[in-house]
Amino acid sequence: MADTASTAPEMSGDDGNRRDFLLNATIGVSAVGTLAAIWPFIDFLSPSADVLALATTEVDISGVDLGMAITIQWQGKPVFVRHRTAEEIETAVADDAAELRDPQADADRVQNPDWLIVIGICTHLGCIPQGQKPGEPRGEWGGWFCPCHGSHYDTSGRIRKGPAPLNLAVPPYEFLSDDTVKIG
Amino acid sequence: MSHPTKQFKNPVLNWIEYRLPIFSLIDNSVGSGYPTPKNLSYWWNFGSLAGFVLVIMIATGILLAMQYTPHETMAFSSVEHIMRDVNWGWLIRYLHMNGGSMFFILVYIHVFRGVYYGSHKKPRELLWIIGVIILFIMIITAFLGYVLPWGQMSYWGATVITSMLSAVPVVGDDLTIWLWGGFTVDNPTLNRFFSLHYLLPFTILGLVILHVWALHEHKSNNPLGIDVQGPQDTIPFHPYYTVKDLFGVGVFLIFYLYFVFFAPNFFGEPDNYIPANPLLTPPHIVPEWYFLPFYAILRAFTVDIWGITAKLQGVVAMVMAVLLLAALPWLDGSRVRSMSFRPRSRIFFWTFVANCIFLGYLGGQVAEEPYVILGKISTAYYFAYLLIILPFVSRTEDVDEVPESISAAVSKQ
Numbered sequence: 001m002a003d004t005a006s007t008a009p010e011m012s013g014d015d016g017n018r019r020d021f022l023l024n025a026t027i028g029v030s031a032v033g034t035l036a037a038i039w040p041f042i043d044f045l046s047p048s049a050d051v052l053a054l055a056t057t058e059v060d061i062s063g064v065d066l067g068m069a070i071t072i073q074w075q076g077k078p079v080f081v082r083h084r085t086a087e088e089i090e091t092a093v094a095d096d097a098a099e100l101r102d103p104q105a106d107a108d109r110v111q112n113p114d115w116l117i118v119i120g121i122c123t124h125l126g127c128i129p130q131g132q133k134p135g136e137p138r139g140e141w142g143g144w145f146c147p148c149h150g151s152h153y154d155t156s157g158r159i160r161k162g163p164a165p166l167n168l169a170v171p172p173y174e175f176l177s178d179d180t181v182k183i184g
Numbered sequence: 185m186s187h188p189t190k191q192f193k194n195p196v197l198n199w200i201e202y203r204l205p206i207f208s209l210i211d212n213s214v215g216s217g218y219p220t221p222k223n224l225s226y227w228w229n230f231g232s233l234a235g236f237v238l239v240i241m242i243a244t245g246i247l248l249a250m251q252y253t254p255h256e257t258m259a260f261s262s263v264e265h266i267m268r269d270v271n272w273g274w275l276i277r278y279l280h281m282n283g284g285s286m287f288f289i290l291v292y293i294h295v296f297r298g299v300y301y302g303s304h305k306k307p308r309e310l311l312w313i314i315g316v317i318i319l320f321i322m323i324i325t326a327f328l329g330y331v332l333p334w335g336q337m338s339y340w341g342a343t344v345i346t347s348m349l350s351a352v353p354v355v356g357d358d359l360t361i362w363l364w365g366g367f368t369v370d371n372p373t374l375n376r377f378f379s380l381h382y383l384l385p386f387t388i389l390g391l392v393i394l395h396v397w398a399l400h401e402h403k404s405n406n407p408l409g410i411d412v413q414g415p416q417d418t419i420p421f422h423p424y425y426t427v428k429d430l431f432g433v434g435v436f437l438i439f440y441l442y443f444v445f446f447a448p449n450f451f452g453e454p455d456n457y458i459p460a461n462p463l464l465t466p467p468h469i470v471p472e473w474y475f476l477p478f479y480a481i482l483r484a485f486t487v488d489i490w491g492i493t494a495k496l497q498g499v500v501a502m503v504m505a506v507l508l509l510a511a512l513p514w515l516d517g518s519r520v521r522s523m524s525f526r527p528r529s530r531i532f533f534w535t536f537v538a539n540c541i542f543l544g545y546l547g548g549q550v551a552e553e554p555y556v557i558l559g560k561i562s563t564a565y566y567f568a569y570l571l572i573i574l575p576f577v578s579r580t581e582d583v584d585e586v587p588e589s590i591s592a593a594v595s596k597q
Contacts, residue, residue, distance in 0.1 A: 075367035
């Protein structure tokens with residue numbers, strides 16, 4: 001092995017810097033190449049184009065009377081759309097001053113106070129809270145009640161009692177007209 | 185190479201043995217050429233039984249995969265198709281379903297036996313660590329498998345468990361979406377879970393080979409926990425332990441097949457016979473019985489501390505509850521292996537076992553008082569035993585007199 005290049009510093013045109021450069025360049029290029037090769041294997045698992053294509057949903061809300069609520073599916077998730085009564089809005093706004101676990105004003109959670117739009121997934125461990133249909137329990141604050149571990153949400157979808165850490169999330173949405181909402 | 189090759193009367197066997205000494209390998213692994221401590225009790229049956237169930241699980245699983253369809257609209261029906269239309273489908277499925285429960289019963293006993301008799305102690309640390317890794321992969325495999333029938337409990341169990349990943353700081357939500365391959369548990373999730381559920385048992389099989397290899401290097405521990413000192417302490421594996429293991433298989437099969445034939449859904453949840461509905465959560469989500477102790481640990485954390493969310497604490501604690509076992513060879517500092525000679529360790533050990541069962545009970549209860557506070561106390565004992573009690577007691581207690589040798593102890597009886 002004594003005659004191999006790595007142990008023969010006397011060879012012409014050889015110096016440490018050049019050798020180090022070549023070595024580092026080789027390692028660098030291989031590292032980048034390896035990472036680039038691994039990436040498709042990882043990203044293969046990310047949501048595919050057809051899944052992403054369902055990223056927005058348009059809803060016709062003209063049939064939702066005052067005090068009613070509908071559940072629609074957006075990205076596979078349930079989205080609660082509730083047509084709030086004046087009384088519900090009033091309580092929600094009044095409770096802005098109450099002690100909240102995840103403080104947020106009602107005005108920051110709605111674009112149009114008549115319509116509360118939230119993702120219907122309990123922020124504890126992902127169950128779907130009850131309170132959409134008439135007859136279902138709505139919890140102590142008249143919003144929603146999660147049957148899994150007993151979280152109570154108010155008429156602004158804010159967490160008031162129970163193990164959930166956060167308010168029901170507000171999805172990105174916009175009113176395309178008075179009757180149509182685009183979610184996503 | 186001068187391996188001692190076996191000599192046979194049959195020239196074909198000799199021809200093979202000369203080129204590939206597979207017969208001597210078998211003989212030295214599970215045959216007359218493998219010396220085994222002569223005092224092994226029935227607690228030493230559970231390793232081979234677990235291996236037996238692994239083979240059953242792989243065999244039945246391969247068959248089930250031939251009739252199962254991993255698609256959100258067809259998975260549930262394909263399982264019913266296996267139950268109703270496929271020849272012997274009911275049997276193969278019930279063997280697989282109950283085999284999962286049996287696997288955990290056997291492995292849990294196997295683990296507790298190792299803790300009690302100090303089977304993890306020098307020189308078997310690596311053997312033990314490989315075992316803990318096997319347990320961990322087994323847990324993942326069982327979870328993935330439970331999702332496949334795509335019933336209500338499959339779907340919501342998968343939702344709750346995968347949502348744990350969202351507790352990871354900063355990247356949690358993106359990580360969860362990546363794991364799901366969508367924005368909820370959905371068809372891509374089902375497909376990848378099926379793929380991984382098929383893969384992981386073979387990973388386990390590979391680890392089992394390493395586990396047995398490491399076992400054969402220093403041979404089995406024994407109820408006395410003392411080293412084999414010579415041939416007088418051992419008997420050959422075959423026929424003595426082959427027949428004992430086979431007897432164990434017979435007893436085990438009676439137990440296993442009782443459930444398969446007479447109470448096939450005893451370990452299951454009725455809710456899983458309702459097809460998955462992403463818009464309706466069942467009121468009481470519970471994991472399979474073998475995860476209940478870990479589920480109780482997950483739920484025992486309810487208060488944020490120093491900005492670390494309760495959710496993250498619970499997830500970390502649950503994972504650590506398994507992985508911490510790998511440190512047992514160093515947590516248990518006693519110079520004596522077997523707890524037969526360690527009176528104080530023994531008391532805390534059995535309290536630990538009872539506590540694990542109690543945690544399992546708590547995991548199945550609703551998250552209300554008094555179960556919440558009991559879950560916290562029980563979880564505290566689980567970790568206190570491993571991190572404080574065992575290290576302290578094992579280093580300070582007075583141990584009983586340990587016999588000189590296995591043969592001396594055996595002949596005294």
